[in-house]
Amino acid sequence: MSQLIVALDMMGGDYGPSITVPAAVQALSLLPDLNLLLFGLEDELAPWLSRFQLDKHSRVQVQYCSQQVGNDDKAAYALRHLTDSSMRNALNALALGRACACVSSGNTGALMAMAIRTLSTLPGVDRPALITRLPQIGGGYALLLDVGANISCNAEQLVQFALMGEQTAQQTLGITHPRIALLNVGAEANKGNEAVRQAGLRLREHAELDYSGYIEGNELFLGRADVIVCDGFVGNVALKTSEGVAKLLLGQRRRSGFLSKFLTFCLKKRLSHLNPDQYNGASLIGLRASVVKSHGSAGSSAFLNAILQAVGQIEYNLPASIAHRFDTALQDSHLR
Amino acid sequence: MSQLIVALDMMGGDYGPSITVPAAVQALSLLPDLNLLLFGLEDELAPWLSRFQLDKHSRVQVQYCSQQVGNDDKAAYALRHLTDSSMRNALNALALGRACACVSSGNTGALMAMAIRTLSTLPGVDRPALITRLPQIGGGYALLLDVGANISCNAEQLVQFALMGEQTAQQTLGITHPRIALLNVGAEANKGNEAVRQAGLRLREHAELDYSGYIEGNELFLGRADVIVCDGFVGNVALKTSEGVAKLLLGQRRRSGFLSKFLTFCLKKRLSHLNPDQYNGASLIGLRASVVKSHGSAGSSAFLNAILQAVGQIEYNLPASIAHRFDTALQDSHLR
Numbered sequence: 001m002s003q004l005i006v007a008l009d010m011m012g013g014d015y016g017p018s019i020t021v022p023a024a025v026q027a028l029s030l031l032p033d034l035n036l037l038l039f040g041l042e043d044e045l046a047p048w049l050s051r052f053q054l055d056k057h058s059r060v061q062v063q064y065c066s067q068q069v070g071n072d073d074k075a076a077y078a079l080r081h082l083t084d085s086s087m088r089n090a091l092n093a094l095a096l097g098r099a100c101a102c103v104s105s106g107n108t109g110a111l112m113a114m115a116i117r118t119l120s121t122l123p124g125v126d127r128p129a130l131i132t133r134l135p136q137i138g139g140g141y142a143l144l145l146d147v148g149a150n151i152s153c154n155a156e157q158l159v160q161f162a163l164m165g166e167q168t169a170q171q172t173l174g175i176t177h178p179r180i181a182l183l184n185v186g187a188e189a190n191k192g193n194e195a196v197r198q199a200g201l202r203l204r205e206h207a208e209l210d211y212s213g214y215i216e217g218n219e220l221f222l223g224r225a226d227v228i229v230c231d232g233f234v235g236n237v238a239l240k241t242s243e244g245v246a247k248l249l250l251g252q253r254r255r256s257g258f259l260s261k262f263l264t265f266c267l268k269k270r271l272s273h274l275n276p277d278q279y280n281g282a283s284l285i286g287l288r289a290s291v292v293k294s295h296g297s298a299g300s301s302a303f304l305n306a307i308l309q310a311v312g313q314i315e316y317n318l319p320a321s322i323a324h325r326f327d328t329a330l331q332d333s334h335l336r
Numbered sequence: 337m338s339q340l341i342v343a344l345d346m347m348g349g350d351y352g353p354s355i356t357v358p359a360a361v362q363a364l365s366l367l368p369d370l371n372l373l374l375f376g377l378e379d380e381l382a383p384w385l386s387r388f389q390l391d392k393h394s395r396v397q398v399q400y401c402s403q404q405v406g407n408d409d410k411a412a413y414a415l416r417h418l419t420d421s422s423m424r425n426a427l428n429a430l431a432l433g434r435a436c437a438c439v440s441s442g443n444t445g446a447l448m449a450m451a452i453r454t455l456s457t458l459p460g461v462d463r464p465a466l467i468t469r470l471p472q473i474g475g476g477y478a479l480l481l482d483v484g485a486n487i488s489c490n491a492e493q494l495v496q497f498a499l500m501g502e503q504t505a506q507q508t509l510g511i512t513h514p515r516i517a518l519l520n521v522g523a524e525a526n527k528g529n530e531a532v533r534q535a536g537l538r539l540r541e542h543a544e545l546d547y548s549g550y551i552e553g554n555e556l557f558l559g560r561a562d563v564i565v566c567d568g569f570v571g572n573v574a575l576k577t578s579e580g581v582a583k584l585l586l587g588q589r590r591r592s593g594f595l596s597k598f599l600t601f602c603l604k605k606r607l608s609h610l611n612p613d614q615y616n617g618a619s620l621i622g623l624r625a626s627v628v629k630s631h632g633s634a635g636s637s638a639f640l641n642a643i644l645q646a647v648g649q650i651e652y653n654l655p656a657s658i659a660h661r662f663d664t665a666l667q668d669s670h671l672r
Binding site: 071072074109135137148151152183185188190192193216217218219220221222230232233234236237238239240241242243244245246247248249 | 407408410445471473484487488519521524526528529552553554555556557558566568569570572573574575576577578579580581582583584585
């Protein structure tokens, strides 16, 4: 496929077309080579497309569907019954080679299940992982995975996440030898649960990896590692807790005085790179194609960032580089 | 026992007597009724006691020991071989009724194992839990447990933590009907792991509890619950992550200009109630007596706060009130 084509689920998230359509417009104007495939319910999507004149745009194709995935829909239900949903059709387009990446801000569980069904995981990958960037104290980013796609993980899966994270850091952050760490409750070898301890032992056996041991929650932002691996329950709580603290600091003791307003302004500036709008877009990696999950509460600039992230992954050809990494690892018989 | 006596492990933590001795001096001067039993290695402790004239203090008794628990010592090793350690002797004093509460900043795993061995859990309590306070956006505190004593927990244990947390909130925060929540990765009933979902179902059966469902990491500080329950892995990561974000905000872009210094000063003021020194002291609850775990890196004002917290628990008679709660629950056949 020579064209840069991204499939967008226009219905997911808390606001649907009211934020996905303006984001699509911005993406098209920023990237002259970008083509979009849009999926949604006609009743809801069409008025927004017409308002923003996307229905006549030369680089846009629209496909209306009869269903959408709700935030409360169980993955198994969505998989079986919502086969004409915007999410499923966007993923189908990817599987059929009509698009190179897909963005959705819908229900994570359903997206994960449908992505596995339509795209399959890469050879050697048990489960895809949701990966996101964390700002670091000295500048730059670290990658955290899994942040919610896999609630519990065994040692083998954590090791696979480390390999996928390594590739993602090399491709998207440009770090030649990413330092890899496991998120744990202490630095000592005997800390943590069985899965984390076993994963630590196995990562030490991968001589080609720069594995640096355990790090704790208070070290997530200190620049001590480039790839931080944990199960999806722990990663989700860590990510959301950091958002919660940022909100706590911004939200409290807000008074109407000039000094207070000035301080809040300065604090917001300091917090800007922790702004969910800026780092919105967690990628589901380990699949045969790129899927980006936008925050359910994302606004249009946040959804735009998720689209840009999908474009970046197409340019880095991330799935192929992860596939190559696992191919090598399988040949080295390290993994199995 | 009519006297207010606290046993202190003077050796634990990163700094030992250099911070525990000044903290003991301050506590004695703040509380005229307080008596202290101090445990430590003579070589290290005696010079500090003499420098601060605690060796001759009328309300201080010193007992020298031959061992101390190291940060890297495994719990099983400490339990079997460090029977004359300062930590073990401090807990023994509690078990023998020579003191009413104990404070240590030593190794959490060893403290947990030794506390269970010497003090036993209360009837109906499987495992003690480490509980701490989290500042809330509208003022006041919520309690979070477990923050690291139990790496993985089943549903029954999470339910027990909820009951212990309820009592602790009633006694120490003065909240008559504490709102209880489970920390999870989403609000919907199908989210999370099996233990959390089962605990949620069982908490709904406790009609006398004000159980309000799941909350996520970003809601930890929003005042939505008074008692937040999770396993020790998740709680430890959540607590430490919130400390990490606070440090990230204070530490970055620190420049030498006046404006930058002024901003950092103001930010520190805003962050003051997130200052680990102020909320230092997680309590190990569910035992027959009060044990307070101070942060390993606590300074002397933080260790002082842990001592004051231990005194508070003696005054509230927290173990007796938890025992009474479990007695009622057992009688109601809710728990088993």
